Amino acid sequence: MIFLAEDKFYSQVYSIKEQINFTEKFSLEARNFKAIVISGMGGSGVSGRIFAEIFQELPVIVVDSYKLPKYVDRSYCFIAVSYSGNTEETLSTVKEAKARGVRVNAITSGGELSKICDNLIKIPAGLQPREAIGYLLMPLLNTFAGIQTEERKKIISILENLEKERSPIWQLAQKIVDSRKIPYILSWEPFTSLSYRFKTQFNENSKLFALNHNLSEQNHNELVPQLMNGGMAEKFIFLVLEGDYSSRCKVRLDIMENKFSSEIIRIKPKGETQLEKLFYLLHYIDILTVEVSLRLSFDPEDVKVLENLKAELSKIK
Amino acid sequence: MIFLAEDKFYSQVYSIKEQINFTEKFSLEARNFKAIVISGMGGSGVSGRIFAEIFQELPVIVVDSYKLPKYVDRSYCFIAVSYSGNTEETLSTVKEAKARGVRVNAITSGGELSKICDNLIKIPAGLQPREAIGYLLMPLLNTFAGIQTEERKKIISILENLEKERSPIWQLAQKIVDSRKIPYILSWEPFTSLSYRFKTQFNENSKLFALNHNLSEQNHNELVPQLMNGGMAEKFIFLVLEGDYSSRCKVRLDIMENKFSSEIIRIKPKGETQLEKLFYLLHYIDILTVEVSLRLSFDPEDVKVLENLKAELSKIK
The missing domain is CATH 3.40.50.10490 (Glucose-6-phosphate isomerase like protein; domain 1)
Structure with a gap:
């Protein structure tokens, strides 16, 4: 059991090297915006937090809630990051953005987000969000920091x-x-x-x-x-x-x-x-x-507590 | 001993009502800036965090470190908040701001900050920073949110x-x-x-x-x-x-x-x-x-651990 978990999780942890070679990017120029606003939760949102610390040409504001700050309008670059594409907080901010006429750039493996966004970078599915940190982070770096092959x-x-x-x-x-x-x-x-x-x-x-x-x-x-x-x-x-x-x-x-x-x-x-x-x-x-x-003999992959919460949330509209 | 502590601390906790009547403000207009950058640590910096959540017309970025983000230039409104005026992290960001020609607005009771800033709101001395939350927060609200007497x-x-x-x-x-x-x-x-x-x-x-x-x-x-x-x-x-x-x-x-x-x-x-x-x-x-x-029979005023750290830090240049 543990051996299987180790096998599977190890290969995913080690796939970061493959993820770094992900070269997709948005056609966006930082200088055209007042700031970059990245909406994302948990294992997806952390890519925004890391990017905010690397990128120092503009303020990068990470939103980790249901609410898009009032100031966000078309003069801000808005990027929604949700590995599943179904994170309800992120979708809530996306709907607010759309209502304000703000273009929605999205990094996701699918879900509702991939359907309602204006500009999509689709990343490989089948991982836990936290295992996909490279896929989530690289498009931000590729777009704004111009990372080279070397x-x-x-x-x-x-x-x-x-x-x-x-x-x-x-x-x-x-x-x-x-x-x-x-x-x-x-x-x-x-x-x-x-x-x-x-x-x-x-x-x-x-x-x-x-x-x-x-x-x-x-x-x-x-x-x-x-x-x-x-x-x-x-x-x-x-x-x-x-x-x-x-x-x-x-x-x-x-x-x-x-x-x-x-x-x-x-x-x-x-x-x-x-x-x-x-x-x-x-x-x-x-x-x-x-x-x-x-x-500790735990399965690193096991987050059923979270999956249960999401299932219960989805029952209450 | 406890009775004395209670007496003194109580009167300071309760002085928030007096602090709310503090009406000093800066001559600054949010619309002239790309964002507001507030530098402050601990009990002083928390005023910036609270303000950032209230004020939604512009991004408010709170800096709680030695380093001023690279993007901060004259197009940003920079405000340093340090109750003592001698917080070394805040002073470090102030020096970076000055080196970039950024105007330094300061909220402080004195210290070095009151001497090197360009624009000062001086607040009453003699409190712990965390007891002065009203004095630290009101100038931000007075300046940008236009809070009225009523x-x-x-x-x-x-x-x-x-x-x-x-x-x-x-x-x-x-x-x-x-x-x-x-x-x-x-x-x-x-x-x-x-x-x-x-x-x-x-x-x-x-x-x-x-x-x-x-x-x-x-x-x-x-x-x-x-x-x-x-x-x-x-x-x-x-x-x-x-x-x-x-x-x-x-x-x-x-x-x-x-x-x-x-x-x-x-x-x-x-x-x-x-x-x-x-x-x-x-x-x-x-x-x-x-x-x-x-x-718990503790003196709420007692933070000598912190004072010791500051004394030791000041010995090492």
């Missing part, structure tokens, strides 16, 4: 090397399982979106509760309950995705390490460019959370 | 009524303390920013760990660890700030309630307009988290 090759080669040297990830997975602590992920720019991805991959792949926060804002609020009142900090295993900006965050981390009773594990990305490091970490996170799942 | 009076009257009928809040505070569970705050629009405020007020006033998420996005990720793997949901006491959009969120909540072993407590705001409801909830949250603190 860059794709470089990224794929970095991921292949990571796969060859997986044993530190296996050890960390075992350490997380043995700790019986709650994973608490910290990061700073340009990887705050990946700390959210990390948390959600623990949630769905590993069935573990997990937390994430960006380091500096976290200091302003959570140090108090973590270090006073009996030291909540010891309940967590801290995992840090080391960002490039700013060196002050590393100073903060050093100070925290001295105060915390719990270990702080730093994960350093390999690669040179932001994109290379980003995909390295993305793949690292996927492998790690699946490894944790297998060590 | 509205201010109405809000203050709603808060006075809330104070007269505090006993349900006292009961809820006792219930939270007795539960020995972790507060988990859920909300949806237009109160997702208040769910973050609620969490941070538990953190700093009550010295309690707490979590928050917007309801719908939460469903997409966290139902799995909350309902599988032994049911993490039972470790939480769920507090819900009921938003106006969308009714589907209430359907989601009903379904969750049937599945969760833990109670879901719904907090309904009083008032008619969004602003009235928002200030009702803001005051409710403050009173509740201070009441929890006092029942």
Whole structure:
């Protein structure tokens, strides 16, 4: 049973290398818009969050609710991202957009979204949304960041090397399982979106509760309950995705390490460019959370709780 | 000791009514800008998050880090919010803004920010940043939302009524303390920013760990660890700030309630307009988290952990 799950899920996690070669793009120019608004939830929406952190020429606003902000009109670039094409929150924002005469660009494998959008990038079906992160993210990068063949090759080669040297990830997975602590992920720019991805991959792949926060804002609020009142900090295993900006965050981390009773594990990305490091970490996170799942004897694919919720929601109109 | 803390903190929590009458504003017109960028951390930055949810004519981007997004130039309205005026992340973004020739509007009680900004709204000193939420938020509302005297009076009257009928809040505070569970705050629009405020007020006033998420996005990720793997949901006491959009969120909540072993407590705001409801909830949250603190025999004012961190940071340049 577990062996089957491993087989299937592994092949999907590892298909990221194939996904990076997905070259479809929209005919859109960022400079023609005031901002880019990406509507998407969960495993689909996270592609928008990652893109928002990479792309810095215009504000990228990620909508993760039923409601499209009032300011969104034809002067904004609107992109709906839903792997299934049937996410009800995303469809609700799409209907609002259409009512305002806003052109709907969509990234989806099918569903209602593929029928009602004005401009479609169709991606391969049959995956869990979170396994399709490459297919969901690449069209955004292809359209606005102009990623080249050489860059794709470089990224794929970095991921292949990571796969060859997986044993530190296996050890960390075992350490997380043995700790019986709650994973608490910290990061700073340009990887705050990946700390959210990390948390959600623990949630769905590993069935573990997990937390994430960006380091500096976290200091302003959570140090108090973590270090006073009996030291909540010891309940967590801290995992840090080391960002490039700013060196002050590393100073903060050093100070925290001295105060915390719990270990702080730093994960350093390999690669040179932001994109290379980003995909390295993305793949690292996927492998790690699946490894944790297998060590806990859970099926990383199993999210029937969610499927039940969707079924119950669909009964109530 | 506790009695003194109660006396002092209570008078500050209750000074929100005075703060609502703060009428200072900037001479800025939203329509002259592509978007509004507000830089601020912790108890100061939360004013930007709340404003971003109220103001819907332009995107409002809240920066909670050392780094100003690359796109920010003179076509954006930049506002730095730091109660002390010495928050190092905020000052870092201010320096980047100045280097790009961007005009720096500041809301602060003093510090370095008051000296280097181009345009200052000075607010009363001597409070904790989180106690000054009215002073931090009103200049944003005064400038861009044109709040009138009648509205201010109405809000203050709603808060006075809330104070007269505090006993349900006292009961809820006792219930939270007795539960020995972790507060988990859920909300949806237009109160997702208040769910973050609620969490941070538990953190700093009550010295309690707490979590928050917007309801719908939460469903997409966290139902799995909350309902599988032994049911993490039972470790939480769920507090819900009921938003106006969308009714589907209430359907989601009903379904969750049937599945969760833990109670879901719904907090309904009083008032008619969004602003009235928002200030009702803001005051409710403050009173509740201070009441929890006092029942746990903590001093709600005490954040020496944070002050120590700042002192250590200042030693390392």
